[in-house]
Amino acid sequence: MRKTPLAGLAALTLAGGTLLSGSPAQAAEASTLYVAQGSAACSDTGPGTQEQPYCTIGAAAGVVAAGQTVEVAGGLYRERVTIGSSGTSGQPITFRGQNVQLYGATAGITVDGQHDVRILGFQAVSVSAAPALDLRDSSAVTVDGMRFNMPGGATVPAVRLSAVAASSLTKLSVYGSPLVNGIALDATTSGVTLTGSTVGGSSNYDKTPDSFGIRVAGARNTIVNNTVAGFSDAAVEIEPGATGTVVANNAISGGAGYGIRNRAGTGTAITNNTVGARCRDGIRVEGASAGVSVQNNVLRYNGVTWSNSCHYASQQGTEVAVHDEAVTDTVVDYNNTIHGSLPSKDYSWGGVLMDLATLRTRTGQGAHDRSGFYPPGGDADSANSAAPGYQATDRRGTPRVDDPDVANTGAGPITYADRGATELLRLSTAVFSTTLDLGVRSVTVDASGSTRGSYPIASYRFDFGDGTVVTQASPVATHRYATVGDYRIYLTVVPTAGPTSSYSRYVSVLRRISTVSLLSAANLRYVQPTWAGADASRFGVDSTDKFDIADAGNGQVAILSQKNRRYLRTDDITMWLDSSSVRAEERFTISTNADGTISLRYAATGRYVSVANSGGLYPNKTTIGIAEKFYRVGVNDANSWFKAKVNSRYVTAPYAGQSWLIANRSTVSTAERFDLVNLGGGRWALFSRANNHFVTAESAGAKPLIAARTTVGLWERFTVVHNSDGTVSLRAAANNRYVSADSAGAKSLIANRTAVGLWEKFTLG
Template sequence: MHRPLLAGLTTTVLTGASLLALAAPSQAADTTTIYVRQTAAACSDTGPGTLATPFCSINPAVARVEPGQTVDVSQGTYPERVTVGRSGTPEQPITIVASGTATINGPTAGVVVHGQHDIVLQNIRVAKTADGPALDLADASGLTVQGGSFLPADTATAPIVRLAAVSRTTLTQIVVKGAVPTSGISMDAATTGVVVSSATVGGTYKVAEPNVGIRIDGPGNTILNSTVGAFTGAGIAIGPAAADTVVANTQVQSGAGLGIHVRGAARTAITNNYVRDHCGDGIRVDGDATGVSVQNNIMTSNGITTRSYCDPADPPGVEIGLFDAAASSTVVDYNNTYHFSSPSDTAYSWNGTRMSLQAFRLASGQAAHDLDTSYATEAEDSANSAAPGFQATDRAGNARADNPNRPNTGAGPMPWADRGVTEYLGAPRAWVETKLDLGTRTVTADASLSLPGYRPISRYVFDFGDGTVVTSDKPVVSHAYATTGDYTVSVTVSGSDNRTGTAAQGISVLRRTGTIGLLALVNLRYTSATAGRVLTADKATLAGDGQFDLADAGNGRVAVLSRSVGRYLVNSGAILPNSPVVTDEQTFDLVTNADGTISLRWSGRAYVGVNGSAQLVATATAIGTREKFYRVNPADANRTLKAGANGQFVSAESAGAKPLVANRATAGVWERFDVLDLGNGKVALLAQANGKVVCADGTGTKPLIANRTSAGAWETFVLVRNADGTVSLKATINNHYVSAESAGAKPLIANRTAIGPWEKFTVGG
């Protein structure tokens, strides 16, 4: 049985109610983020770029950003050509992210990165650019372009995305579409080490010139898990100098010209792709190409010129064609082809002669394991996993799986791998994660990471261990428990073929005794939690990720639950918010120190402290500065004080460099304070202006000023609640009340023996 905590802790240390009985706090702006808000009334291109006064345009923000900072662009249409003129570092890249539906739009619109490195572009959308590429990268390295879309005007002539002398770069989950007469993505001969993954590259049939989806002219580049289609030239064109190119798990479809064209490049790997519906050849290798591998691909209906987007005057193509000197050194094997009908006598070409699979084998000595078939099941368990460029996962990220009902006719270390872009899976694999809310005794069970089998998952059956069973077609379900206790949550997933998979996870639903923030004494920074990562005392303000529920774990101990993660803290070499259950390893002794701070002793063995990297670890055998934390009730963070003397907000003037004074009509960062609960009605004030503790300087003979790194006798106040709803502060160092002297005209000072209008303050949010 759980034994209640000590009464003193329950009423003071563990209280979840605000000391000031006020509304919940609002979050202050992150100083590592520069904001762009075109629609904000207070936006200014010469301002600070804070959330309160953001930039109106992107370029002024980008011109100011430093390594490790983020430019956050919200919704709006920005008629700019954004030029990134600064570099980040591998450890602290510069990030530019569109957090809303922001579009860079106009005839000169685009994003330019020339001569820079370690830049991250997230969810950037460029539309209707006609002058230059929508994304222009040159002499750059260490770039990551994630998400977003690049859509040129119909009159555009440059490549939509151009890479010149670019290295160590990833383009992932981007959409590139347009009717340009050149390329969707172009990589010049000096570009190397670029990975294009999960991209969608589409053209149209509006241009007469042979345009290309992805043009690769430099060595060592990779195309993975992408979709390319609707180009009049080639879907993917690999130039003579583009040695060691890999094209894998990619769908190349519906082109008026060729699918994948290897134009003399050495050691190209064309592996596990799906190439279909081209007017010309599906895969063509020609010129002086050497060491090319064409394996595990599925080829369907290429070389048919009767489609509406084909020129009927052009000669029909084939599924796979080898030409010139390239024919003698290209490896073709483990492919599936279906050309018009099966069997087909024109699915292959050997130096311009169209022929059947059998004739191609005789002429080339290749394609011993190719299949002339349209049946998808023939792709199962039949790929060569030793082929160059082979990926351990399929296009969707699924690991290779063996179908026990089919013989393994493939080769390599995984002879059960499938051909083409999709790995056929067997029974679904269930996965369940739980998130707890102790305030409502609610658990949210999330089975979203469950993997389907041969059929998509159509049903989720959740058993919450208390007799409640919920059947749903959605992977996320919540349930409120009537009583506290330990339970097992399980989910059974099934597809339309009735194959099932089950996963389970134990949870502990404990009684919440309070909610606090933990402000580390050593650096006056709040502790924050992120799923799967070590707790870190690194935040200047108390936000949602810094709120922790204290729960009765029995025997006088507490369990600590991260409200944002929904998991209990556990010591796994460091303190992480990873555990859904509470055992001895997830319990802490809560110690109240003489100076009003608290400490946590993990499982009765070691005290939790802040190390040199600001991470929380449980290694100390005694309490020192690093093992002490101020407790802050979330409702007492980010508060304002309005003086009754003049109705003005109290400000830590000049970012805390000057004494506190009630002289502001509105509240910004300088006018906000966190109330530190020192127990027994005593508090301290932390100024958000500079992250310092407010002091009754000179034993109270001097004005209040925020200049201390800890709360001692001069920094401790008794909080007095007045009958009219206001509060007053009595400095413990001299037992005098804090006054907005001279009706607020002078700085605050603790010099009054009684409470009058000048000694009353209204606390706000």
């Protein structure tokens, strides 16, 4: 079959303009200050508009007033930001960042002596000399969605609160390598809620002294719905002097120390937590602790000394331990415990190990506890909803729901509450994947991954976002859109009884400009999707390596993999293929270079996509070098072959490309395959599959053609001339002469003819 090479830069031209055109910037609102260190127009002397943003966050922090929002553009900021102004209850000060990294040993955010401040987003990376977030003498501070990464050896807490009142920390991610100290609330901090956060390190069994995940020393603080792993002292520690602390709905997993440790705290409610794989006690109450309640918790495989990670004897423990004066009035009830093959070690009371039956006999505790390998679902509908610290929702925010298949054996006003951090009603779960076909503007929605809950799924309702709604028994539906655009698809899973489950996501149905494969100029390998994203590591082209270039508007493009039908996206650091919609993270511009290559520029930061030595793609370069260049191979131009008309034999690069090209093969295999690389302006390069090198008209055409070059210069450029009989001829740019199958194909191909005759004609397939 004959293949026609695609046009060059013209394939990247849009109706009414080119992809290099831009759109005017919008004026900043008076209530918003902007920071963008990557902007060429930025200035720390103001005015902080979109057109002229501040270069540093600190500059904006120095002038922000009540009711204003500081919007920070993505990027790496080497600074510590001190917020020195307060808002009001109705007009807080807000700092918001997306893909913003505060980087360096002393980087981070400090709020000292302020109130009504909101901090949203942001990341703090490699902070070691000070807390990444330091709140002091402040109140009504809201922190949401921040990420912290502390290097190994940093001993200061990642997050430190001192004399803070009536504040909330939500959805924090606190990590380290390993993380020594996570979040610390000192003795003068009260009324703080920490919720929905993840605290952990790269070493779950790190044995560093004085290592904790969350430490509380003040009054009336609430630690709910968090995930904690690692730490050699305790995942959650309640210090002497702490009063009225609620520790509820937390999921605590492997680590060298205790799971939850109450060290003489008063009135602590340890309720509905799930604690497992701790080397020491899962829950420990000790010292002069008074009025402590341990109820509705699920504890599994804590204090297991035979574990490979807990082999040192000093780390042994049990599931629930109550010691010292704490035995006087601590309440232990409605818990589920499993201690591996040693049920006699489920409890320790006053230093004596015992099983559940002995605990009940000697102490009267654990009347409703369950111990051992209870049946699946044994946590369901069996908790005490009157326990101190009990939460109306579980750690995911799910209300307590009655499972009709489980008898209600709980206590309190809600007898169907579950034990542990997670409500166990088996609800149906709606989820779907999308497959885009830009050629026909269609999307296929596959909801096969949706799961039934306590009731079977009766139907699937698909709302395609353009007014089309389809309800059917099958989980797969395809829809074709009349026009391009962004559409939000809603899926509702409808069970035979009980609540429905819904899920939605956006899809971008864009106009396809062209379909190409991208050959890295740096390593002469093709870009391909991988399990982790995308890299330039593939030899040869098939459907795996083809990408649709689509018009994303405003002179920008999006890049869709034809293999997994996902758009290429980036977070400013890495790149992967997992998006069905086009937002800022999926937008690029294309630059055409003088040598016929193209470069991809991440629109949000203006940085070029670069190929690392490993083949990975990273949007991190400000200038174009060879690692930022890609050759284009059109959808019909890969794996091509040439057959000489004079002898009907295929052109080959024999001996793995080590010898001159010659037309003497009767069949096509790898050595007879060539990828036609579009250099623009009607010029092409021939990329031999025999050895992944470019074909050259050696010695400016004085010698035969050979696949021997790793870069494209003048000698490697050819014009494809289409003859009237359907054949093609190749004219070498090196000497402007036609390539001939010399001596009727008996000799090697050489560019030495001034006119096209029979020897200079080839069938292109």
